[in-house]
Amino acid sequence: MTTVNRRHLLAGAGAAAVAVPLAGATGAPAHAETTSPRVRTGAQVLADRGWSGLSGRVGVFTNPTGVLANGRSIVDEMHESGNVDVVAVFGPEHGFRGTAQAGESEGDTEDPRTGIMVYDAYGANATSLAEMYREADVDVVVFDIQDVGARFYTYIWSMYTAMEAAAREGVAFTVLDRPNPIGGTPRGPLMTPEYTSGVGAHEIIQVHGMTVGELARYFNSELLPEKAGASVGDLQVVEVEGWRRDMLYEDTGLLWVLPSPNMPTPQTALLYPGTCLFEGTNLSEGRGTTRPFELIGAPYVDYRWTEWLTAREIPGVLFREAYFNPIQSKHVGEVCGGVQVHIVDADALDPVRVGVEMLVGLKALYPEFAWRQDAWDPQRPFWIDKLTGSPRLRTQIDAGASAAEVIAAWKRETAAFAADRRRYLLYR
Structure with a gap:
């Protein structure tokens, strides 16, 4: 397979991306790594600095994919380090610990391992999520979830809603970035305002080709000001080190943790x-x-x-x-x-x-x-x-259009989105 050959090539190539610095002095790692992946996630970068820069009362928006190279949850590691005051966890679809199926969540609960309050954020709108922020009295929300690169995968819209709530409450927002597992190439049709839903809340294309950190930058400048009336005042992205846009997940050396029950590999x-x-x-x-x-x-x-x-x-x-x-x-x-x-x-x-x-x-x-x-x-x-x-794809196929004709219909909008997103990209 071509990807096998390319993986060997990339193992020794590619400059590391530079992490966006956070306030505070660097510190020693609060954990021991058990593997040496070629790519370091934003969470790993921050953990290796002793979580330096995460001050105040911290809420963490994450799920089972929010892990370090040793396989442990960032919430467990933050809590045990003593360097981070984690006061709340916000669980998306499938829940913080991942016990729920598609379209389900774990509900509000106290996490038995850490004793931290876990809020059910699946299906929450910005108003109800802002209420959760106020109840937990958070100063900063940290987002760390592995996306899979498609518009209809709901975690990016959980992040959008979390950012909208942060903008309303004046809460800082930090994204611990992760690779896009399917690479950086944009593809497919653009969402239209009339057909937005939980599987496509705003106008981006079907395969955005961005990391969640890049999407957060795009959301904050292109969507939130118009859609929500305000953007996050303090948005930071802790970048992935060693990832390039032409890399797939198997090139990274990172653990694959199921982002959802039906995404096994x-x-x-x-x-x-x-x-x-x-x-x-x-x-x-x-x-x-x-x-x-x-x-x-x-x-x-x-x-x-x-x-x-x-x-x-x-x-x-x-x-x-x-x-x-x-x-x-x-x-x-x-x-x-x-x-x-x-x-x-x-x-x-x-x-x-x-x-x-x-x-x-x-x-x-x-x-x-x-x-x-x-x-x-x-x-x-x-x-x-x-x-x-x-309705375009459906009506074209019903009318007997070929696949080439269907795909040609969105060529311009894909190119336009690719141009619009360029200023928000962090990796080359």
């Missing part, structure tokens, strides 16, 4: 921006199997889909005919025919194109294919429209 993350679109259809996107977002199918699908996709010669992937029986989510207890998408060249992979090609093939082959409709939103019933940002 970095390879899943690579496909997710395209295969997550099947959440908007009557096919299983692989939830309830050991390969979510890689196994895609439905009871009505047969071998013809694999043959159709293989004939398309789509770069970077191989489609294998597959059959599976999900134990949860769609088609529980039913044998689904479909494909397993195998990545054979990650450098050549365009996950959005893969998803579009798969949808076009289904529409051409199977009259049973349908778009998911949600009765709770009668004005915007199609979930695919929320995922892609508008």
Whole structure:
């Protein structure tokens, strides 16, 4: 695989990014590293400085991905170091310790390990989150969550809401940055204001190609002033060291901690921006199997889909005919025919194109294919429209458009977003 060769090359190449300094003198590490990854996360950089610069009453917005190289939670390490006054933790979807499934959270609770109050921030708006900040009396909120690079992955919108609440309350906001596991290339359509939701709260493109630290800078200057009326006055990003935009997660040497229960591997993350679109259809996107977002199918699908996709010669992937029986989510207890998408060249992979090609093939082959409709939103019933940002993809495919025609429709908006984001990028 190309990525294997490139990983060997990058192990000895690439200048380290410079961390944005925080106030205060540097200190000795408050922990012992057990591994030596090629890339150091913002959390690791700060921990190796003895958490220097985190003063006052600290609230931490994190989940199980907020770990150091030794695999331990930043909250546990901060608390045990004695150098940080952690007074609150804010848990997103799936919760702080990660015990909840998709669309669920852990609720308000006292963390049994540390005794710190954990607030349920999933689904919280800026007003309710600001109330949590006031109740905990925080001076600074620290955000450390591993994103996967797609607009519809909800953690970036949790960060946006956390920043909006911080702007309202005059609370400082520090992002401990992490690599974008699918690289730095922007792809896909732009969200439109009419179709914003929890899986796309504002107008960014489907694959933003930014780290959460870069997104925080973009949000603070481009979105918050107009959407919320104020930006964060004290925003700092502790940068990743050793990461470049052409690196994928396997190039970093970092531990992969599941960001959510259905994101088991970095390879899943690579496909997710395209295969997550099947959440908007009557096919299983692989939830309830050991390969979510890689196994895609439905009871009505047969071998013809694999043959159709293989004939398309789509770069970077191989489609294998597959059959599976999900134990949860769609088609529980039913044998689904479909494909397993195998990545054979990650450098050549365009996950959005893969998803579009798969949808076009289904529409051409199977009259049973349908778009998911949600009765709770009668004005915007199609979930695919929320995922892609508008009805355009759905209506084009329904009208018989080719994958090339669908993709060409958003070329200009992708280029425009790529230009707009440039000033906020931290890594080259």
